[in-house]
Every structure is written in C-alpha cells, then in structure tokens.
Amino acid sequence: VASIFTHGFAACAFGKIFTGEKMPPRFWAWSVACSVLPDIDSFGLAMGIEYGHWLGHRGFLHSLFFAAFVGFSVATFAMGKLQRWSGRWLALAIYFSAVTASHGVLDAVTDGGLGVAFFSPFSHERYFFPWRPLLVSPIGIVRFVSDWGGRVLWTEFVWVWLPVGSLMLAAMGFRRIRARLNARPEKE
Numbered sequence: 065v066a067s068i069f070t071h072g073f074a075a076c077a078f079g080k081i082f083t084g085e086k087m088p089p090r091f092w093a094w095s096v097a098c099s100v101l102p103d104i105d106s107f108g109l110a111m112g113i114e115y116g117h118w119l120g121h122r123g124f125l126h127s128l129f130f131a132a133f134v135g136f137s138v139a140t141f142a143m144g145k146l147q148r149w150s151g152r153w154l155a156l157a158i159y160f161s162a163v164t165a166s167h168g169v170l171d172a173v174t175d176g177g178l179g180v181a182f183f184s185p186f187s188h189e190r191y192f193f194p195w196r197p198l199l200v201s202p203i204g205i206v207r208f209v210s211d212w213g214g215r216v217l218w219t220e221f222v223w224v225w226l227p228v229g230s231l232m233l234a235a236m237g238f239r240r241i242r243a244r245l246n247a248r249p250e251k252e
C-alpha cells in the first residue's frame with residue numbers, strides 16, 4: 065500500500081497520458097479500480113493468510129501476471145463492444161494491465177512491509193526497488209488519520225503526484241499544441 069489516493073491519482077494521470085480522447089466514465093472508474101484492486105489481498109491478513117504466503121499481501125495479486133490478467137479481462141468484458149484483437153482492444157488491454165501493475169511498482173518503492181512478488185506464480189520472491197522514497201501507508205483508515213498519514217501523503221505528493229502530474233500536464237500540453245498546428249489553415 066502506497067495510499068489509495070495516490071494509486072487512484074496515478075491511474076487517472078496515466079489515463080490522461082494514454083489518450084487525449086474524451087473517454088466514458090467507465091474508463092475512469094475501471095482505471096481507479098484496477099489501481100487499487102491488488103490490495104484486496106490485504107483482507108487475507110484478517111482471514112489468517114500470512115503476509116509471506118503467495119496469496120498474502122503483496123503476493124500473487126500484486127504480480128505482473130495478475131496485472132495482465134486484469135488488464136485483458138477489463139478490455140474484453142468491461143469496455144463495451146470492442147472487436148477482440150483490434151488495435152483499440154489491445155491498446156486498452158495493455159493500458160489497464162499497466163495501471164494494475166503500477167500498484168505493485170508504487171508498493172515496491174515504499175520503505176516498509178514485505179516486497180512485491182512481481183513474478184508470482186512463477187517465483188514467490190519478494191522485491192523492492194533499490195530506491196524507496198515513499199513511507200509505507202498504514203493499513204486502515206483510523207491509523208491513517210494521524211500524524212503518520214500526513215507524512216505518508218507528503219512523500220507521495222513529492223515523489224508521485226508532482227512527477228506524474230507534470231508528465232500528465234506535459235502530455236496534455238503537447239496534444240493541444242499539436243492540435244493547434246494541425247488546425248492552422250494552409251496559406252499561400
């Protein structure tokens with residue numbers, strides 16, 4: 065867990081980078097859903113599944129394999145009538161896979177807990193990136209509304225919201241400039 069706000073924000077920013085089209089609400093709803101979905105494995109802790117178990121927190125549901133499974137499922141079943149294997153279907157499948165995978169990537173730059181089982185179910189090894197600027201987010205809202213929560217949000221603001229948000233604005237600006245150049249009437 066980085067905080068759910070940050071996972072959701074990253075998802076929306078990726079969406080804005082992914083396309084300049086006006087997308088239907090379900091596209092955004094699924095983007096946010098995919099970005100937080102892996103954390104349903106944190107309920108396993110309450111059910112007695114150990115953190116280090118392959119179905120435990122940051123285990124299989126945080127893997128790249130699961131991300132691809134989710135991405136292709138969402139593109140196939142949740143985006144309306146899309147021609148299977150069309151370019152648009154494939155682009156959306158890869159996009160939703162990437163959004164889901166972004167969750168594990170953000171978790172792997174936090175400073176606490178166990179690492180992320182990126183290659184589950186093929187390997188259950190847990191990984192962190194060597195550089196981990198984010199404070200780990202406490203599980204549960206009560207503990208989040210505390211001093212700790214404030215510090216978590218600050219590191220996430222500096223290391224995720226600022227860079228990802230800048231990238232998003234750059235992509236949007238670039239598209240606007242390109243549209244304006246294309247719209248300029250030819251003279252002479």
Ligand SMILES: [Zn+2]
Pocket residue numbers: 065066102103122126167171
């Ligand atoms: Zn997580």
